[in-house]
Amino acid sequence: MGSISPFDVPFDELPNPKQVWVGKPGSYEEGLGKLAILTPEVVAKAASTEIKTGRRVTMGWDLTKLNYPNLNRQPCQHKIVPLLGGVAYDDIYTMNPQQSSQWDGLRHFSQTVPGQTERVFYGGVTAEEINDRSNDRIGMQHWAREGIAGRGVLIDYAAWAEKKGITYSTFSTHQVRLSDILEIAKECNITFQKGDILFVRVGVTREWDTVMTDEQKKQYSDNPSPEHAGVEATTDMLRWLWDSGFAAIASDTISWEVYPPQSDVFLHEYVLAGWGMPIGELFDLEALARTCQDLQRWSFFVASVPLNMPGGVSSPPNIMALF
Template structure:
């Protein structure tokens, strides 16, 4: 199968206790509750077609070094890294010993990471209690299927905004600045980037650049003391836009994916992870991708 055939948002069947737009059960296979969610859109045909984007064979790292978030928020522990000298064991060698919270640097949110804050359920109806005592929906499910490989599209909103507003400081990365769908679409048009079902959406809002340039006290303010973050707007319009695109996964360069804090009536984390089973990548360092893309004739954002 190349593409899945999805109902229009308004034609989706009602799932008891869930908002209109829930996809539970749609991706179940042979009567077994699905645990991969939108990653099932990464069919062999979709992945094979992604190779057509390759022009130079250049590859870059998108992970941000683990030590960057010195002041984690939400009670999370910072990186603890020690080097063990194995000379005492009779070897000329060293080991690394590392302890950290995976949410404090580049990572994927699995479908087990975040549930509905109002109903206490996760993707496809698992309850908090059920997941606490099982390995269902864990991130190992993504690994077992062979990881996440496909056509990634970069929506470089920050560069678009600076192009449209020369000489003006962009919105603060540690404000709850909401990026509307109209600006995501404008960025795609500016880049000449088209979206396809099964793409991996990656939005650059500017958080990593801000953090890399900020002084320690300001970094602490932005990551631990307060929790205001720039990002795509939490709105019905964004929900419908994301659904219409049928991305296999989404990611960005911020803590989370959407503007934070979210309003009571809409949280993209819940729509993506809970309602559709769409993994979220966070705190990706996109600088090398941008640098590499600008050296290709015409630029490349996929």
């Protein structure tokens, strides 16, 4: 009998739930992180059970948004340039993937280590390694090699909250609690499976596109202490995310979890730097939510192809859902 994968160990039995690092330094296994659970068998089962109608939606937001980003990030710049005297045209993109729909890669966020002053990334990667452009350890190229594919499930918190009469701004510290997620899953008859890709709709892209004025967007961009609604950061949430066996998590929010942190738990330190699990942010989930509601099913097949950039930190998701 083979040894048990670290990803199959229950959360409460992990030797260190903040450092579930696999693979030799610099290896494909290390760079893959928790995406390793998306085996051909898992993906084939998801495709055969979820693709029934041929309907499909994409989840990439307009690349021009956030057109007023925060944290000194810059909006996407797009230039169209003539080629051969105007016989043809090229275009040039200058962009920070973090400004729009993106996967946070393993090089994006680090964690604290007891007894150390220097923070480390997944696998113990250091900032020095990240800054060394000849070093592509845990870069986006590993995720791009086979892509991210499997069964997706949508928790439509925004629709549920509206039905419950819960009002909030997505640019606040409003929290999506674990109890809310479990109640929504029960109402929608969602059964989670190992290898699922979890999507949580909170309503950021809708609020940005249909509610906020340009002046409000500028105020957000200039705010030195921005607030982002998101999933609560608690040990119970960590335990549930781990024990549910998710391969990746994503939402339409700016930081997935509520920001600034409302407790001493920072999900990014565990999920990205500890488990090697992709975090998707600013996904446009509006068409996905409408399709799920129309079909009365909240599971689907997902296919995503991140940019094949050696040493890349993050990437547009290039993602679609198929029903």
